[in-house]
Amino acid sequence: MANKNTICLWYDGAALEAATFYAATFPDSAVTAVHHAPGDYPSGKQGDILTVEFTVLGIPCLGLNGGPMFSHSEAFSFQVATDNQAETDRLWHTIIDNGGQASACGWCKDKWGLSWQITPRALTAAITHPDKAAARRAFDAMMTMTRIDIALIEAALKG
Template structure:
């Protein structure tokens, strides 16, 4: 038996856990569905789900393990929790942005989006988190932020890079 990852984000869905896991694993490299567990007759008075229907799906995205749980309609995703996707190139940003907003996803400002399940994502250049926003020169950081805050949707690397270098 494989060793369990110590910390695993659990994503609460109404009934779409398997659909969401399939969607996410189709987007990311090094991704797969690890296992699907199903409701049993035990606990019917609590969960009310038909025996044999999907209870939870464990999946990995680029080696990170997640669980998708069919917990019912009580809880919804909010922007209070989001996943960041760090990208090296504009092509990567374009790829993840278009895939994650597909089929009913919503674009948000400054590189934020919601996928069709309502889960929030930030698709950002890796350089922004590793260099541009942590530079000891406050003028460089200020220039990047000024450009960042004008971006209504998907981030564009080149204007951010030019701002960082003062071009």
């Protein structure tokens, strides 16, 4: 691991499965190394997969098979900027349809409980629009959505 800063994500034995899923789902993502425990540890035995090095959208990550003591929460999420509705839908449905769970405003969780914000660039532009009334309309529209619908955001922006 050569990076100065790497995101460490805790899993209950599923780090390789999760990393493999992320590598297959997101561009510029890959599993780069799998490391086995050199000895027994509280949640595993010598030889078990202890850590998995991977990237998600170019971001270096380490999956740690630490056991059931800790779980993911919405306090941490990956925010993925999408360029169009097709990309938004593909990522959203890939996460949801593989054991994930929909939430609000473009948020969802994967089957391991990790939160993702699938955020179209059009949404970000709309809710930061210089016309405050237009931005508010787009924001209010977003607040009614689970998966973001770019056409509805753009319609709200226009009034």
